[in-house]
Every structure is written in C-alpha cells, then in structure tokens.
Amino acid sequence: MPVIERTFSDFLRHPNEVVAELDEHDVVLRRRNAPALRLCRADRDVARSEPFDALARLLRNLAMHSPGSISAALSDAYPWVAYLPCEECELFAEELTQELLAAASVGNYAPVAQLVREWQSTAEVYADPELLRRLSEPIEVTHGGPVPYPTG
Structure with missing residues (x-):
C-alpha cells in the first residue's frame, strides 16, 4: 500500500481532498514539532x-x-x-x-x-x-x- 505525505496544514485547508486520497493510499500528515499522524481507512x-x-x-x-x-x-x-x-x-x-x-x-x-x-x-x-x-x-x-x- 503506497503512502503519501501531506502537511497537517494541507489537511486543515483541504480536508475533502485529503480524505479522497484515502481511497487509494494511506496518508501521513507531517506536523511541525510533533509526531506525524497516519490516516487510513478502518477497513484497511x-x-x-x-x-x-x-x-x-x-x-x-x-x-x-x-x-x-x-x-x-x-x-x-x-x-x-x-x-x-x-x-x-x-x-x-x-x-x-x-x-x-x-x-x-x-x-x-x-x-x-x-x-x-x-x-x-x-x-x-x-x-x-x-x-x-x-x-x-x-x-x-x-x-x-x-x-x-x-x-x-
């Protein structure tokens, strides 16, 4: 499963875009001065x-x-x-x-x-x-x- 990276700011500005990417990929959200977050669909x-x-x-x-x-x-x-x-x-x-x-x-x-x-x-x-x-x-x-x- 390919993983794509986005910034947390991208997620906050364009949540629907990032959520749409979850159909094909897991998404790692990079944050400043904090651990990254990983978004994935529950079924996956x-x-x-x-x-x-x-x-x-x-x-x-x-x-x-x-x-x-x-x-x-x-x-x-x-x-x-x-x-x-x-x-x-x-x-x-x-x-x-x-x-x-x-x-x-x-x-x-x-x-x-x-x-x-x-x-x-x-x-x-x-x-x-x-x-x-x-x-x-x-x-x-x-x-x-x-x-x-x-x-x-």
Whole structure:
C-alpha cells in the first residue's frame, strides 16, 4: 500500500481532498514539532491486523511444537540472540509469542516492541562479561531507618 505525505496544514485547508486520497493510499500528515499522524481507512486497518493475528498464532504453535525451529528463526531475525544462554533464548521465544498473541488481540503492538528492546538489553549485558559480573553480584542492602512520608 503506497503512502503519501501531506502537511497537517494541507489537511486543515483541504480536508475533502485529503480524505479522497484515502481511497487509494494511506496518508501521513507531517506536523511541525510533533509526531506525524497516519490516516487510513478502518477497513484497511482491519485487513492489516487480521493477518498479524494469524501470524502470531502460527508462531505460537511453532514455538509449542517445534521449539528448536523458533529459536533458529529468532537467531535469524535478531542476531543479538546469540548472546543469550539457551534457557534465556527459550524464555524470550515464549514471551515473544505470548506477547504477539496478546498484542494482536487488542490491536496494540507497542508492548511487542518494548519486549524486544528489553531482551536486546539483556543480550547486551550477556555480551559484556564485566558488566554481567557486576550486575550478577549480590546487592548489599543497608537499612537506614524508616523512610519519611512524602510531603507536598
């Protein structure tokens, strides 16, 4: 699906023109000092989300019935997975497939991106032996007495 870009001002000045373009394209509205907005027809959005739901279910089934295959696929998709220990890689695969299903069920994919960022950060720790050592050390807890109740 081709995407065309218009300014937000174009949309405000010529809304019917921009809406007419939605028959053939999605429209990205660029705004000054603010994130862009994307306009699309609702039926087109549903048409995009249904295959995502199917793919999420397919990956979940693959993870359940052939964990080795999903691990190999994850290594291809995310090269940093090579730094994760095997048990962590399996946990990543399990959490990712669960998150994909959950995201597809509510139409909010931001948690998937967050999960991938968190696992990539975990892989970065495993990739740095000194950092891994420091973060694996026990934390010395000192008790400084009760914490005062916040004021204001």
